Amino acid sequence: MNRKLRMGMIGGGTGSFIGDVHRKAASIDGMIELVCGAFSSTAEKSIQSGKDLFLPKNRCYGSYEEMILKEKELPEDERMDFVSIVTPNHMHFPPAKMALENGFHVVCDKPMTLTLEEAIELEKIIEKSGKLFALTHNYPGSPMVKQAKALVDNGDIGTIRKVVVQYLQGWLSTDLETTGQKQAAWRVDPKRSGIGGALGDIGTHAENLVEYITGLKITEIAADLGRFGKGRVLDDDGNLLLRLENGAKGTMSFSQIALGEENNLAIKVYGTKGSLEWQQENPNQLITHWLEEPVKIYTPNGNKLHPAAQISRIPAGHPEGYLEAFATVYKNFSNHLIAELKGEKIDNPDYPTAKDGIRGMKFIYAAVESDKNNATWTKI
Amino acid sequence: MNRKLRMGMIGGGTGSFIGDVHRKAASIDGMIELVCGAFSSTAEKSIQSGKDLFLPKNRCYGSYEEMILKEKELPEDERMDFVSIVTPNHMHFPPAKMALENGFHVVCDKPMTLTLEEAIELEKIIEKSGKLFALTHNYPGSPMVKQAKALVDNGDIGTIRKVVVQYLQGWLSTDLETTGQKQAAWRVDPKRSGIGGALGDIGTHAENLVEYITGLKITEIAADLGRFGKGRVLDDDGNLLLRLENGAKGTMSFSQIALGEENNLAIKVYGTKGSLEWQQENPNQLITHWLEEPVKIYTPNGNKLHPAAQISRIPAGHPEGYLEAFATVYKNFSNHLIAELKGEKIDNPDYPTAKDGIRGMKFIYAAVESDKNNATWTKI
Amino acid sequence: MNRKLRMGMIGGGTGSFIGDVHRKAASIDGMIELVCGAFSSTAEKSIQSGKDLFLPKNRCYGSYEEMILKEKELPEDERMDFVSIVTPNHMHFPPAKMALENGFHVVCDKPMTLTLEEAIELEKIIEKSGKLFALTHNYPGSPMVKQAKALVDNGDIGTIRKVVVQYLQGWLSTDLETTGQKQAAWRVDPKRSGIGGALGDIGTHAENLVEYITGLKITEIAADLGRFGKGRVLDDDGNLLLRLENGAKGTMSFSQIALGEENNLAIKVYGTKGSLEWQQENPNQLITHWLEEPVKIYTPNGNKLHPAAQISRIPAGHPEGYLEAFATVYKNFSNHLIAELKGEKIDNPDYPTAKDGIRGMKFIYAAVESDKNNATWTKI
Amino acid sequence: MNRKLRMGMIGGGTGSFIGDVHRKAASIDGMIELVCGAFSSTAEKSIQSGKDLFLPKNRCYGSYEEMILKEKELPEDERMDFVSIVTPNHMHFPPAKMALENGFHVVCDKPMTLTLEEAIELEKIIEKSGKLFALTHNYPGSPMVKQAKALVDNGDIGTIRKVVVQYLQGWLSTDLETTGQKQAAWRVDPKRSGIGGALGDIGTHAENLVEYITGLKITEIAADLGRFGKGRVLDDDGNLLLRLENGAKGTMSFSQIALGEENNLAIKVYGTKGSLEWQQENPNQLITHWLEEPVKIYTPNGNKLHPAAQISRIPAGHPEGYLEAFATVYKNFSNHLIAELKGEKIDNPDYPTAKDGIRGMKFIYAAVESDKNNATWTKI
Structure with a gap:
């Protein structure tokens, strides 16, 4: 072909x-x-x-x-x-x-x-x-997210106990939707956005990132959503408690009214043997902590990467960004599709699918329900 | 005298x-x-x-x-x-x-x-x-915390909408108390620590910092406490939703099992006109965001500091740390005491007192009660 | 067309x-x-x-x-x-x-x-x-380099007094060329590289960046080149003093034996009214200092950017990297070429040309000559 | 006693x-x-x-x-x-x-x-x-500088090839001495400062730090000094090429007219097996690079510190700063003096002495002479 x-x-x-x-x-x-x-x-x-x-x-x-x-x-x-x-x-x-x-x-x-x-x-x-169906959660396309997942999968950080995730933006701090800005207009409109506002737009990215890296399902959440913009019916802010299937706990905070934040998606995962920290705005570092070792920082195309993380298109030190991670979703989808067209099979093609999409929708629904019940624990 | x-x-x-x-x-x-x-x-x-x-x-x-x-x-x-x-x-x-x-x-x-x-x-x-009675919450003694408070007090960041605070340590990731380590031993012992573990030890610092900087009371919390260390009866981890008296919302996450974290107290405060970010491990920066200005970073003895923040003992760029902030509590207490001994009066002496102490104790009690009730909202 | x-x-x-x-x-x-x-x-x-x-x-x-x-x-x-x-x-x-x-x-x-x-x-x-002829010096394609140049051109930082530039890599720390690695092999070979090693490969990027941002010519240099790799006849390291046409002074340090450095191109420019700092490995920040203002950090698509810097393809906070900057050279060349093909004219098309290329070659020659004369000042 | x-x-x-x-x-x-x-x-x-x-x-x-x-x-x-x-x-x-x-x-x-x-x-x-005679070069009193020295002494980073050191301040960007500011006044006055301006004030710190960490003498320098402030007879800026006794090369840049810089002393040392990076303004990190390992960051009281670096007064994550490092010079001097007063002996007491002081003075003299000869190589 x-x-x-x-x-x-x-x-x-x-x-x-x-x-x-x-x-x-x-x-x-x-x-x-x-x-x-x-x-x-x-x-x-x-x-x-x-x-x-x-x-x-x-x-x-x-x-x-x-x-x-x-x-x-x-x-x-x-x-x-x-x-x-x-x-x-x-x-x-x-x-x-x-x-x-x-x-x-x-x-x-x-x-x-x-x-x-x-x-x-x-x-x-x-x-x-x-x-084939691919859902473009792009952040798992980042090499350092792959490295994080690999360290977890490999057992290197032990049993996960705690997750702290945030996805903070500030672009809806003002009532931008009243100015005719199209991106804002549809996002605050339930007819076009659904029952979640920032929740669906960015909260689902945070949820997806947690489950992708940890390999654990978030089983229940307690969600306190905010609607700070004047007249908004959908959430533009959310604070959540998380419980994961293995007993781990955590928090999630997302917002589109966190003034000054640009696209601050960040996750920290703490295990019994090590811990991980990744920030989307500084995506070319994976900061790790260890019981008896100094802090170690992995970089794309740097030393001691897991093969799954060796996906950089350019040498170490040449920063990769948002588009490259996004491109990796397309690339992995393309490789799968080429195989399909050739009549070949691929094991576990590495891109988000309907399964991830349904998790995301269930997350949105559980958060909205929990919020209606004053942040009562709600199962996903 | x-x-x-x-x-x-x-x-x-x-x-x-x-x-x-x-x-x-x-x-x-x-x-x-x-x-x-x-x-x-x-x-x-x-x-x-x-x-x-x-x-x-x-x-x-x-x-x-x-x-x-x-x-x-x-x-x-x-x-x-x-x-x-x-x-x-x-x-x-x-x-x-x-x-x-x-x-x-x-x-x-x-x-x-x-x-x-x-x-x-x-x-x-x-x-x-x-x-006189001084309670040694030391973090408000940091010049950049004073600057943060001053920016809030001055109305510069507008109405506060969101607070994200964390105090993450990892030193109780292992069962350190079983090794005879004294610091660990009393902290996990309710007879010596009280009903809060990490909650009392560091959660109260986070609570105090939120109320000090924002000038707002946390009115209710939903707390999910963890006891991850083997046999521990007191919390060694906590995740909380926060509601503040003016309608602001937020999250708090504290832990002593966040492996690899040293003393990672950090706070972000988002208003309608600006936002603030401070990290205890990098205390000599106050990062601020503004609706229409670039990111601005204040430093001790740097440009455009509020008088309240001009408390550094050494010139700009000469890092101050934990001891200096702690010393400021003693210094402000001492100045008050000297005035007392001279029979003079001081307005609003700037150090934590019993009022702060009682807030902290109420916070501990509310968190423990909320946790018992599966993270139900509980008034402080 | x-x-x-x-x-x-x-x-x-x-x-x-x-x-x-x-x-x-x-x-x-x-x-x-x-x-x-x-x-x-x-x-x-x-x-x-x-x-x-x-x-x-x-x-x-x-x-x-x-x-x-x-x-x-x-x-x-x-x-x-x-x-x-x-x-x-x-x-x-x-x-x-x-x-x-x-x-x-x-x-x-x-x-x-x-x-x-x-x-x-x-x-x-x-x-x-x-x-048309375009030379792919890619770093001027970064939005924050455009912002740096605009601040200088606009007189915002005043008269430039000092420049500190470095381009540090470590990939030739070992004798990589002896292993059959192609990239290493031709770069250490004068027949294929010319008279400069790291000098031509990365030193010219540093030289180009200085002249692009400051708008000033480097008039003379004193160069001390190193040949640390076994048997290398071309430089793999260089340390230079710089003098610029307006009396500004500075240093340049480049290396391919700076073990552990990935692609650490960084520049600091100090003026009488302000100063600038940019690092290629963290390209989405321009750190600026001012006589009486706090530190200000500009970001792509962030607040108060000069129009010339508003070239980002994606919203603020979505990191752009090496490829995007490189793409900007192709984009600006393409726009020029399209205009040519249409018979139109473009004023000052913004991409490097033969003029930059000749400056780079003269820089290489001056550095090699200076080095031969034990780092005597040599005119470019 | x-x-x-x-x-x-x-x-x-x-x-x-x-x-x-x-x-x-x-x-x-x-x-x-x-x-x-x-x-x-x-x-x-x-x-x-x-x-x-x-x-x-x-x-x-x-x-x-x-x-x-x-x-x-x-x-x-x-x-x-x-x-x-x-x-x-x-x-x-x-x-x-x-x-x-x-x-x-x-x-x-x-x-x-x-x-x-x-x-x-x-x-x-x-x-x-x-x-006893102690000279208060305070920066070697920082735990992470001790760790850097220990890694070098221990052979961990191999043979040193390159050093990049800077000490950048901006407080003399304006003609501060004309305003009656005392600190400025004596520093620009040869009668009180000697033949070096910024050179003696901060250049000597940079020189001392290089020799302390590397254990190598700087044997010759080529110095281009600047006098940017109006009417200044002493240098307020300097750019130097360095050669060390083992054949290593490097640059030094110091300045008091680097507008906006506060106290930016920073050093990078590159060896054949590893490399080190330390910044005074962020003193509680030692960043290290290795041939085949990820980046490792050491912190005071953190994991895997050399005993010589285990001098912190407070636990990990509690930032130490300028005063603590300074205090370490006094502490080590005090311990030596106590021993003397008791009639005991101490081997290699760890504080700077007249030997360091004479090196500093020779450095000043060599730099001034080199500068007079248009940056000719001059032996220290």
């Missing part, structure tokens, strides 16, 4: 944030070609966005339905292989369902769907379709 | 941790002279400790009772002015009470007492005695 | 370091398509490399000469627009000259050429050809 | 910087008592300073000569044991000489003397007197 994979994008018109991220991330490794898109809600706008991306007019569609149906009719060596869904949450399920049912693989932004029900149904559709 | 203040110490025999800290902190500013002590439970040991400190034999007492009574009989220009109590928690109340009732001022390590009842009673005794 | 630019690559066969970097950097912004390559010294290897990159066989050439001649014969709407030269230094001049003389634009890795004479000749060829 | 050592101070009147530092540092460990002083140039001022320090009038002298002579006449169990000289450089030699010749031990601030000749003569006087 000597060709690039062909991607069709749903959403992500000119000026969008996450659509642009997906395109850049998908392009870095030279494995994926953007061939078509339903970038906007009108054909005209979609064509304009496509033009900026050097796409021919006839591959710029006015709706995802049109794209899926028309691409399906194209010859096999021309039509898209998969769709990338980069719309607000309420527009994840419909196109994902239709794409899968028409034979296309799917990459979808998080959270998986608008509602938990949709997520559960989508998982069934995925299974039935036999197609 | 051209003389040093005369201090008598209760506890703090050779090899002790906190007694030595108190002595060093008290000596830095040259205002205090150690003149006597009841350092240990026997006269012999006490004399040996006193010898190491160059004290005459006759000022080294076998018990605090003896010390208080004998010192009282000394001529006024010779006897101690105040006692410094550096014993485990169960031995705070008895000597404090006796000292006050016999006319001596008191400096006391935290938490204030073994039980809340004792604390409340002690406050009455203090009032009745007319003597 | 609604199409991607078409790039032909010279060098960069499978497994190469810098060729892969160029490809990734060129692809991020979706403006450039790799259409052909002379990746290796044999047609067979070149075809294999091209296959990994999904190129058709007939666009994978056995030599740069073949590529240039054959591409020239292709229809205008198919043939490459420019070549990207990613070979060792001795193979920069010949393909650049031939490409330019045959009507192709050129992107070339640094240092510009093997010898100063070649660089001077190449500049003439470029001028005569009327084609 | 069950008593505190008795210190007499020369200089350090109320409001002085370094005198206050010496007093605080001397007091921390409870081994030294300030008993007398010639704090100022008049008896009146001296008495006032002494009053602030709770000294009796009759022990506050109007001149060092008076103090030395009168103290000498006091009974042995009352008179001072040693003098601490904290005056500007030109007033180091005369009181040191007189104190030694009258039987008093000496602690002296650095640089040792005004001129190299004085230093050499003073060394002879010290030897003849049989008294």
Whole structure:
């Protein structure tokens, strides 16, 4: 199969944030070609966005339905292989369902769907379709997160006792949604975001990171959500107690009103033999502590990395960032898809799937329920 | 009053941790002279400790009772002015009470007492005695904590919405108390520590720091305490949700089983106009964020400090640490005491008192009760 | 011109370091398509490399000469627009000259050429050809370097008095070239590297960064070069005194035997009104000091950035790294080339050119001469 | 000898910087008592300073000569044991000489003397007197500097190849001396400072730190000194190339016009097996790199410290700073003096002496000479 994979994008018109991220991330490794898109809600706008991306007019569609149906009719060596869904949450399920049912693989932004029900149904559709589904939790794509997970999996830090995780942003400190800023507008709107605000937008990343690194499920949470922005009905802040399946405990704090914070996702994991600390804003360090050793700091392409963490594209000391981690999700998905197309099998392909997506949705639902009950412990 | 203040110490025999800290902190500013002590439970040991400190034999007492009574009989220009109590928690109340009732001022390590009842009673005794009482919460003694408080007091960061505080240590990750280590032994023993373990030892520091900087009371908490060390009956870990009197929310995480953490007290305070971040292990920076300004970092003796924060003893860039902050508590207490001895008055002397001590004890009690009720919200 | 630019690559066969970097950097912004390559010294290897990159066989050439001649014969709407030269230094001049003389634009890795004479000749060829030439000094592509330059240009830090720059690596601490490692082998070989070792490889980056940010020329240097690796004839370490055209002074230290250093390029610039500090390994901060203000830290997409620094592809707090800065060189070159192809003009296109390349070569020559004369001051 | 050592101070009147530092540092460990002083140039001022320090009038002298002579006449169990000289450089030699010749031990601030000749003569006087002489280079008193030295001494980092040291301050960025600021005034005055400005004030600290940690002598230097402040005749900035006795090379940069820098002394030492990095402003970390290990960070009282570095007064994570390191010089001097007074011997007492002082003076002289010869290599 000597060709690039062909991607069709749903959403992500000119000026969008996450659509642009997906395109850049998908392009870095030279494995994926953007061939078509339903970038906007009108054909005209979609064509304009496509033009900026050097796409021919006839591959710029006015709706995802049109794209899926028309691409399906194209010859096999021309039509898209998969769709990338980069719309607000309420527009994840419909196109994902239709794409899968028409034979296309799917990459979808998080959270998986608008509602938990949709997520559960989508998982069934995925299974039935036999197609691949990737959810773009990007942070596990960072080499130092892989190293953290490897140290845990390897037993190096012993039994985990405590987790402290935070995901702090400040961009909704002001009532930004009242200024016409699109990113803010849909995030505070339950019709487009679902029942979680910051919870779904970033809380799910924190939840996913905890479970990815520790390999443990968060079994119950006590959540105290805040709605600090004027008139907001969805949370823009959350403070949680965590209990993990092995008896470990912890806290989670997320916020979009933590003024001045940019994208401060950080996690600390304490075991009986060692501990780990990783910060997204300084992603090229994994700080570790040990019972009888000095502090050790691992770096991408540095010394003594676990093979699973040896995924850097550039030499040690050449900083990698957000896009590279994001690209790793696409890369691992692409390798899986190439194998599929060749009729080969891959064991445990390393990218987030519907399973992670459903965990995320359950987390959102449990947090909202706990919050309604004044932060009573609620099972995920 | 051209003389040093005369201090008598209760506890703090050779090899002790906190007694030595108190002595060093008290000596830095040259205002205090150690003149006597009841350092240990026997006269012999006490004399040996006193010898190491160059004290005459006759000022080294076998018990605090003896010390208080004998010192009282000394001529006024010779006897101690105040006692410094550096014993485990169960031995705070008895000597404090006796000292006050016999006319001596008191400096006391935290938490204030073994039980809340004792604390409340002690406050009455203090009032009745007319003597000064300082509680050595040392962290407010740091210049950058003063700057943080000043920025809040001045309205610079606006209305506080969120607080994230942690106090993480790892020294009880192993079952250290079974090895004969004295510091560990009394801290895990309810008879000497009270109903809080790490809660009383370090959780109260975190609570005090939140209320000192924000000027807000924590009104209710939901506490999930951990007892990870084998056989421990007192908490060695805690995760809390916080609600403050103005509607702000937050989390607190403290631990003595956070392996590898040394003394990681850190606080973040988010307002509507700005935010603050301070870490005890890197105490000479106050990181601040602003709605429309770049990140600003204040440093001791650096630019644009509030007068309240201009308390450094050495020029900018010459790091100050734990002892200096501790010394500031002694210094401010000493200045107050000198004024008293001169018959002068001082407005709002800046050191922690019984009021802070009672807040700390109420915090301990609320956390333990909340924990018993499975982290139900509990008023402080 | 609604199409991607078409790039032909010279060098960069499978497994190469810098060729892969160029490809990734060129692809991020979706403006450039790799259409052909002379990746290796044999047609067979070149075809294999091209296959990994999904190129058709007939666009994978056995030599740069073949590529240039054959591409020239292709229809205008198919043939490459420019070549990207990613070979060792001795193979920069010949393909650049031939490409330019045959009507192709050129992107070339640094240092510009093997010898100063070649660089001077190449500049003439470029001028005569009327084609574009970009030299991939990537570090000026970082948003915070742009901000640093803007603060200087804007007069904010006043008159520059002092510069401290370092570029420290440790990968040649051992005698790596004796193990068959290709990157090491050519860098220690004067036939392929030229008269500078670490000097040409990284010293030129440091020189370029100083002149880019300060807008000042380094007028003379005193250089003490080291050759610590066994049998090395080229420098693997250097320590320099700097004098700048306005009377500022400084030091430069570069090394490839600074064990443990990964890619530690860092610069500090001190003026009469402010100062700047930037570190490549932590590129998303620009630390600034001011006469009467607290320390201020600028971040990509953060507050109060100069327009010239507002070039981030992703929101604040989403770390950008080496590839993104590299991509900015390609992006700015691409925008210039698109304008050229449209017959438009761009003022001061912001990417390094032959002028920078010649400065770099002169710097290498001056350092080597100074070193021969026992670190005598030598004019650049 | 069950008593505190008795210190007499020369200089350090109320409001002085370094005198206050010496007093605080001397007091921390409870081994030294300030008993007398010639704090100022008049008896009146001296008495006032002494009053602030709770000294009796009759022990506050109007001149060092008076103090030395009168103290000498006091009974042995009352008179001072040693003098601490904290005056500007030109007033180091005369009181040191007189104190030694009258039987008093000496602690002296650095640089040792005004001129190299004085230093050499003073060394002879010290030897003849049989008294102790400590020079307060305080930075070697930091636990992490001890750890650095121990790693070198132990052969852990192999053969040293490269040293990068800086000591950057910005407090003389403006023409502070013209405002009446006393600290600035004497430092820019050759009559009081000697032939070196920043060179003597901080350059000597950098030189001392290099030689202390590496155990190697700097054999020759090439120095380019700057005089940026208006009308300054002494250097306020310096850039140096270094060669060490074993063939290692390096750079030194010091400055008092590096605007915004507070007290940024930092050193990096690169060996064939490992490397070290220490920064005075963040003194509680020693960052180390290794050929095949991750980065390791040592902390005071942390894991795997060499016994020589186990000198912290407080537990891990409780930051120690400038005063504590300074205090360690006094402590080690005190232990030596106590041993002397008891008639005991101590091997290699660990504090800087006249030997270090003479090295510092030779360094100053070599740098000034090199600078005069346009940065020609000059032997120390």
